[in-house]
Amino acid sequence: MKDNVGLERAVVLAVARSEGIEPAALREPLFDALDGDALDRLFRDTTGHVTFEYQGYEVTVSSDGDVSLEPSVE
DSSP states (O other): OOOOOEEEEEEEHHHHHHHTTTTTSSSSSSSTTTHHHHHHHHTTTTOEEEEEETTEEEEEEETTTEEEEOOOOO
């Protein structure tokens, strides 16, 4: 993972940065959308990516720690 930041924290930071706000100001905790510990465990012994919706974004997290955001299409 990049900069030794857990994937859960990396998602929160990426979304907050995209919104131009502090992570604590996000309107929905990440654990309401997904189990962050499970996300970290998922890539412990495997590679790939996972995509989910959070805070109006389609979030894709890769096993190498990359986090990409695209606006959700509703």
